[in-house]
Every structure is written in structure tokens, then in C-alpha cells.
Amino acid sequence: MTSAAHPFVVADARRRLRAAKDAAARIVVTFGGIAVIVAIVLIFFYLLQVVLPLFRPASMQAGEAYAMPGPAGQTLHLALEERGVIAARYTATGDVIFFRTADGSVVGRDDLVPDPATATALGVSDMANGEVVIGLDDGRILIVRAEYSTRYTGGERVIEPGIEYPLGPEPITVDERRRSVSAVSARVGRDEVRIASVLADGTVVLTRVELDTSFLTGETTVAEADSHELAAPFIGDELPAYALLDPTQEWLYLATGSGDATVLRRRGEDYVVNERLRLTEPGQRLTALEFLTGGISLLAGTDRGRILQWFPVRDADNEYRLQRIRSFAGPASPVVAIAPEHRRKGFAAAHADGTLGIYYTTSARTLIERRVSDVPPAKLAFAPRADRVLGAARGQLLQWHVDNEHPEISWSALWGRIWYESYPEPDYVWQSSSASNDSEPKFSLLPLSFGTLKAAFYAMLVALPLAIAGAIFTAYFMRPAMRRLVKPTIEIMEALPTVILGFLAGLWLAPLLEAHLAALFLLLAFVPAGTLLAGWLWNRLPARLRGAAPPGVEPALLVLPVLVFGWLAFALGQLLESVFFGGNLPHWLSGTLGIDYSQRNSLVVGVAMGFAVIPVIFSMAEDAVFGVPKHLSNGSLALGATPWQTLVRVVLPTASPGIFSAVMIGFGRAVGETMIVLMATGNTPVMDWNIFEGMRTLSANIAVEMPESEVGSTHYRVLFLAGLVLFLLTFLLNTGAEVIRQRLRRKYSAM
Helix, strand or coil, X not given: CCCCCCHHHHHHHHHHHHHHHHHXXXXXXXXHHHHHHHHHHHHHHHHHHHHHHHHCCCEEEECCCEECCCCCCCEEEEEEXXXXXXXEEEECCCEEEEEECCCCCEEEEEECCCCCCCEEEEEEEECCCCEEEEEXXXXXXXXXXXXXXXXXXXXXXXXXXXXXXXXXXXCEECCCCCCCEEXXXXXXXXXXXXXXXXXXXXXXXXXXXXXXECCCCCCXXXXXXXXXECCCCCCCCCCEEEXXXXXXXXXXXXXXXXXEEEEXXXXXXEEEEEEEEECCCCCCCEEEEEECCCCCCEEEEECCCEEEEEEEEECCCCCEEEEEEEEEECCCCCEEEEEECCCCCEEEEEECCCEEEEEECCCCEEEEEEECXXXXXXXXXXXXXXXXXXXXXXCEEEEEEEECCCCCCCHHHHHCCECCCCCCCCECCEECCCCCCCCCCEEXXXXXXXXXXXXXXXXXXXXXXXXXXXXXXXXXXXXHHHHHHHHHHHHHHHHCCHHHHHHHHHHHHHHHHHHCHHHHHHHHHHHHHHHHHHHHHHHHCCHHHHHHCCCCCHHHHCHHHHHHHHHHHHHHHHHHHHHHCCCCHHHHHHHHCCCCCCCCCHHHHHHHHHXXXXXXXXXXXXHHHHCXXXXXXXXXXXXXXXXXXXXXXXXXXXHHHHHHHHXXXXXXXXXXXXXXXXXXCCCCCCCCCCCCCCCCCHHHHHHHHHHHCCCCCHHHHHHHHHHHHHHHHHHHHHHHHHHHHHHHHHHXXXX
């Protein structure tokens, strides 16, 4: 026979079990909390390590220097193939020498110019494919293109250089009087070639060459060539020393050594003077003039070491005028050579004191400025991948290895106004990619940050009144039975996928609002007014009729007037739009008031994202109001206060920490929302508070562009920077909200 355990023994065992459970729960909760903190810290440092290379400074190391490959003589031009393994040197004797950049060993040579002519000028026709135009001392020009073929022998890559002649190997005569060409520029199009030549006596000759392409072989031949002299493009005695024809063949720039320039614009088959100006500052001479990649901007180097960037901008009369945009102040030594990068808006410049500088125009950065030689390089060349610079200096070939991955990024480029090429003024712009490398990337994060806050603002404008007012009514006035139905119904709305909400907003709500815009504004006025009117009429009903309705059924009865006044708003909206706005309010806003209307706009986002945020705010705010101790409200009522006075002076102050937390969590939810803004905004990164314009947010931008970005590229890392900005924004908002909540809690905890 067994005896029953003593009650004290059982109780002690239960206490030990409960203590063990409490300890286990404490360990699990503590571990979970620490794990969350560690995860957040790891996310932060992961984002940081991807972003930090953006701000790493550029570096440059001197490479092997050796005697100039090929015969002695003046070097007119240097160029490198894609990988920087083989380089080409064009000489004044009309030769091109191909050599290895590692040791200077010659791997090929072509005699381009027929004897007895010599080369007197050279211009880059197309930097991307190695096409140059050579001016001769007998009034002729020759266009050649360096080609590099690759084959593999024994598992090793072998690059074989060669020369092609787009217009044939025979030079084209641009001057029948056989005057020497002192400056030349050419652009090869699909059907024609235009050439601008400056002759030794200052005469400017324009040549148009019509091309004939064989349908069967694809071979291009010269069909017809026509030359004529420009009529007195210059004022003064100094002869033009520079001629640059832009890639579109629309603009021709002529400049003298004193810095005076004439800008000519194509009109039909001829060029007429568009303007005359000075490219240098007073008292300075022009020592170098080159196109920045893309052929829109001019880089003008002076004898005081300054490099000025100019490009055409529309003036008040809608005419293009060349305007100075920015300048780079190098050492006070003449600029002797400028070499633009092939695919970015950077360039290298050599000064007469042997200083080599590397600059980037968009971010206005001086990346490197270092004295590298006692003898200044007379010619410079950037490798296509911008990782190597070659320089020709008095029989020596100098080279430098460059590490410059992200020159586009600076504080001003990310957050300031930048004057981009072809823009009428400085602006905040996000445009990460384009059809070609000629357009400069625009990485301003301000439009995206602005769009994020704008979307959250309009979402909160819709969500806050409905969510907080609904939470207060549900927790304080509604019958318990109805509350048990309403609260879970609203909370389950949070389970709706945001992609579905975005889909409905973009494809159903946006066209609906555009078609019934006037009705929407009437709806905003009619429904609140109708609700107040219904309440006033309800209170005027006889007590016998009001008493016949079950207590607490008033909210359900309000559904009918809301539907009636909503229908009335839509019915009158169509009439109002037809009578006063020509049947199309969006068109009237654009044409009469100048307010642009985009179908997918902030109004659509506010409604859709507000609908997504309401459950979060409602649930937390309702719990905060409902959780106010009953003895506080009962004591207030017992002292004679009305229910409304009790709500305003007792319940809401006590619940304010919870309500504030609900608001801030809802705001954080709106800031981080992706799918709704992605599908319902139009994704236009504009900075405009106009409720009828769209926007692009940080999160939506990451979702759109991350799949297309090259891993490790500037675009890729800037997207991570956008994620880091979003991370820090939400972290600061939540931290500030928690600080304020704790202060409110301490303030009202004594009630």
C-alpha cells in the first residue's frame, strides 16, 4: 500500500517546475532578443562593407618606362586596345606602330601615308573603335581604324593588330591648292562622312563624302566628295589652332591659341556661325582642347593649369549657347595634353611641370594630382577600361596603372544639385543607365529619399484619421460583442499580400480615380458631412424609435448613409466634371492650371498604401486605448465628467505612448513598402509634392534595378547605399519613437 505524497511536497515540486519553466522561457527570450540585435548589426555591417568601396580614393602607380617604340620622331596620337595589352603609336611620318605595353616590344607596323607626304595633324574620329583622321601636308586626309583580332594558341591569348580603311587606302583631297592641314576633325556616319580641316593659312575647309555600301559584300566605297571653304568664321588675325566636329555632325568648334572660339551650327549642308566667345579666363591662353567622351562637353586647358568644362545649354530664347559649367584648378603650369576616358566622364591631363592629374566631371572631383616626371608627356591615352594611362615624353613611353573604380560618387553627386550634360540647369536626378556610355550616370539619392517620404506622407494622411479614430471608437464606445467581430476583421486585412494591393491599385484603382476625379473630391466632403447629418437626425428621432434598435448597433446603421452619400458623390461628380471641366478634370488641371496629372500618382499610392497601413495602426492603437485601466475612466465618470471629457482628458493621455508607437510603426511600414509603390506610382524619380504626380522610392528602386546591375559596379554599390540609407532612416525613426514613447509613458504612468 502506497501513501499519498504530502501536499507540501507536491507544491514544492510544482514550484520547482514553474521556476524551471520561467528560467527556460527567460533564456529563450533573451537568446531571441540577442539574436535579433546580432542579425540587425550583421545586416548593417554587410551593407556597410558593400558600400565603403564607393568612397575609397583613387590610386596610381608608375609602370614600366622604356624608349619610344618604333622610329624616332613626333608622336601625334596614342591609343590602347580593350585590355590594355597592345598600344598603337601614330607618328608624324605617317606610320602606326603597335607594341606591347608591358615591355615596348613592337608587334606590328603599317605605313599609312603614301610618300612623299607626311602627317601634320591628327584627330580622333571615334574613340570607341579606334578611328582617327590624319591630315597631310599636301592638303589631303586619311581615315584609318585600328583593329585587334584575338586567337588562342596553346591555351594562350594572342592579339593581332591591324589597320582598316573605312574610306579606302587612298587619301581624300580636301584642298586642291595642296595647302598643309594643321588641324582636322571628322565624323563617319552610315551614309556620309563630314570633315572639318584647318589649313596652314587659317582657311577652314568643310568636306562632305558620300558613301556607297555594297548590298552583297557590305564593302563601303567613296561615291562622291565635295569640299568648300567657310566664309570668314573668325574675327581677328590669329589663326584657328583647334577644330572639333561633334558626333552628331551638328556642331563645329573652332578655337585659337588665345582662347577665342567660334561655334558653328549645321544648317542644311553648310555651317553658320552660332556664337563667338572666349573659352579661357582673361589673360590666359588655350593650350589644349578635347571632347569629353560623348562629344557634348568641351575640355579647355589653359596656360595657368586650369581645365574648363563647357557644353551647350538652351538660353531664354530657346537657343543653344555654349556655357561654362565647372572648372578644375591644377598646378599653375600649362596644360599640354588631355585624354578623356572611353566610357565615363573622367579625363587625364598632363601639365608642363610634369604633373599628371585625373579628374571626373560629374562629381567635380580631382581624383589624383601628382608630379610623375621631369619631362611632361606631350600625348596621353587612357585605356578603354580606365585602368592604365600612357604618355609620350621626349622619346620615352611612360605608363601608370590606375585604380579608380568609382569616380562618379561624391557627397555632391549623391545629395547635391548637379549640372548634367544637356540639362538646362543643375538638378537632382536619378538615371542610372542609358542606351550608351555617352550619357553620364546620374546617382542622386535625393529624389528617391524624397519619393520615399512623399509616399509615406500621403499613406499616413489616409491611414491616420481612419485607423486612430476607428481604434478609439472600437475600444471605448463599441459594444463588446461588436468589438469582438470588428477588431479581428480589420486585423486580418494585414494578411492581404501587398503585391495584390499594388496590382489592384495600378490596374483598377488608378484608372477609376482618373475617370472619377471630381467624384473623389466630392466623396471626401459628402461622406463626413453625411455621417454627421445622419448622427444629428438619429438624435432627433423619438426616443421610442431609437430605443427599438439594439444598443450599440449605431455603427452598423451608419453603413447606409455612407453608401447613399458615396453614390451621390459619384453621380454629381460626373455632372460637375461635364459642366465645369469639359468632361475631363485631369486634362483641365494640366491645360488650365498647369498641374501635371499622371494616372499612377501619389493619390493612388496614398489610398492603396493607406489601406495596407491601417490594420497595423488600428490594432496597436486599439489595444492601447482598451488597455487603459477601467478605474481611471470610471473614476472620471463618477466625478461628473462626460464620456467625451473622460476620453480626451484621461483615456487618450494614458494611451498616448501606445498610440504614438502605433503611428511610428505604421510610418516605418509605409517607408519600407515596396510592391504597392512599385506597381502604383509610375516609378518616376521626380521631386514634386504634387499629389497628381508619381514618385520612386528607395525600396522600389532597389527592387527594380538590382536584378539589372552588374555585381561590384558603381550602380550596384549605390543601390546598396540606398538600402543603407533606408536602414538608417527606419532605425532612427524607430529609435526616436521609442525615446518619445518612454517619456510619454513616464509622464502618464502616475495616473
